[in-house]
Amino acid sequence: MxxxxxxxxxxxxxxxxxxxxxxxxxxxxxxxxxxxxxxxxxxxxxxxxxxxxxxxxxxxxxxxxxxxxxxxxxxxxxxxxxxxxxxxxxxxxxxxxxxxxxxxxxxxTDVTGFAAGFRAGLDGAATEAVVQIGAGGAGRAVGFALAELGIGELIIADTDVRRAEGLAADIVEATPVGTRAKAIGLDELEGAAASAQGIVNATPVGMKAYPGTPVDTSVIGSDTWVADVVYFPLETQLLAEARAKGCRTLDGSGxxxxxxxxxxxxxxxxxxxxxxxxxxxxxx
Ligand code: NAD
Missing domain, CATH: 3.40.50.10860 (Leucine Dehydrogenase, chain A, domain 1)
Incomplete structure (x- = not known):
């Protein structure tokens, strides 16, 4: 030992x-x-x-x-x-x-860590279509973890559209059993969030230095789950608003x-x- x-x-x-x-x-x-x-x-x-x-x-x-x-x-x-x-x-x-x-x-272990946190905190959540906002360092790990968790389609939005497209292409290439992944523009985000079963924030929005929510929560239904990777604070505005609607949520501590x-x-x-x-x- x-x-x-x-x-x-x-x-x-x-x-x-x-x-x-x-x-x-x-x-x-x-x-x-x-x-x-x-x-x-x-x-x-x-x-x-x-x-x-x-x-x-x-x-x-x-x-x-x-x-x-x-x-x-x-x-x-x-x-x-x-x-x-x-x-x-x-x-x-x-x-x-x-x-x-x-x-x-x-x-x-960011990939295995997000996947373990997801299994523990959102067990049984529907994952046919998931919207992920943010395709930077944390977002790469989240995207690959969601693919390993077997989600059907990952829809990725980032202010840097090319970063979102790059991550989507990498996930499709690296996931032989076929997670579908695609990038969308921020103008398509609200529509995608309204029809997805889950939403993950992988941007810094919600931290003290980046206040607000990365998507307008009025479009999110109460049966949509919402996860955030921000852990400082643990209760981001996104999670607080989603919880107030009755959504299942997962904070960044997992x-x-x-x-x-x-x-x-x-x-x-x-x-x-x-x-x-x-x-x-x-x-x-
Ligand atoms: P990053 O800068 O590498 O990536 C952030 C991405 O978000 C960028 O691609 C940027 O273009 C995009 N973005 C920023 N604002 C946006 C907006 N309003 N809409 C759409 N896209 C937007 O940062 P990172 O290292 O990925 O960190 C992101 C957050 O994740 C930070 O708050 C960090 O603390 C947190 N984080 C948490 C964990 C954890 O274990 N929970 C691990 C790593 C990072």
Whole structure:
């Protein structure tokens, strides 16, 4: 069994991340002393340092694993010894396991994390047609997770239409058993939201800095489920308005906690306690 864990998160502007505490508390509960550092490129000390140098440094210093976030989830792939097939298919890695020889393997636990959160929070929800708003970093993981969950048709809208088209094409290409996916313009969003069975927000709209809702909720019926990946705040305006209509809702904590659960299990080889990790996440 792993006797201790040295872990880190590489990304930009990550000082408020709740992930370090989730890993350190879970490690302690398994009697595995765990240190989890944020390696934030917005720190002036790291101004001239590239991802390759940070990754090589972590391997040389004996790190056991890393989480990777914006803006490096795609760039890191070319620097790894091996990439898990799911992460390779979506072309995004958020978790790197470093073995005792320094060999690096990349995974994507955002995909497995969103899927696990969905199964737990929206079990049995109808998924023939789902509208996803936002096709950026989180949106890629959500789109591939929805495809793996077996939805019929994914309708993707993004202010950057080409990004939505790119994600739709990637999902169609990577999903042999045929999730249909297509991009729509924002002018078609309300109509699509009115007839979909589910809506997922994967944009930052709903955060304090981006107030409002990504779609006019007056078009959403009470039998439509609504999910949000934003977790700061957990109760976004979108979810509050959907809940007031009687819709089933799923907040961003499911994805955030489950990506950490899956990463902890990859780092430690131990089964994480979902309830404990959730409580740590909510204790901030
Ligand atoms: P990003 O910048 O990579 O992508 C956001 C996408 O949304 C962009 O493609 C942008 O064009 C699009 N967009 C923005 N406003 C829009 C609007 N009004 N209508 C349509 N499209 C719009 O950002 P990201 O990394 O994907 O993060 C998005 C949100 O997800 C953030 O709030 C982040 O905190 C959250 N997030 C949550 C989790 C989790 O575990 N719950 C994980 C990652 C990110």
């Amino acid at each position: 792993t006797s201790s864990l040295l872990l880190g998160l590489i990304g930009d502007g990550i000082s408020a991340s709740r992930t370090p505490r989730m890993h350190e508390n879970e490690g302690a509960a398994h009697s595995i002393p765990t240190i989890y550092r944020t390696i934030d490129i917005s720190n002036p000390r790291l101004a001239e340092v590239g991802l390759e140098e940070l990754l090589t440094g972590a391997v040389r210093l004996g790190f056991d694993g890393l989480n990777i976030t914006h803006p490096f989830k795609q760039q890191v792939i070319g620097l790894l010894d091996e990439v898990d097939p799911v992460a390779a298919r979506i072309n995004s890695v958020n978790t790197v396991v470093i073995d005792s020889t320094g060999r690096t393997t990349g995974f994507n 994805m955030a906690v489950n990506q950490a659960i899956d990463a902890f299990e990859l780092f430690s080889g131990q089964k994480a306690d979902p309830q404990r990790m959730r409580e740590t996440f909510l204790s901030f």
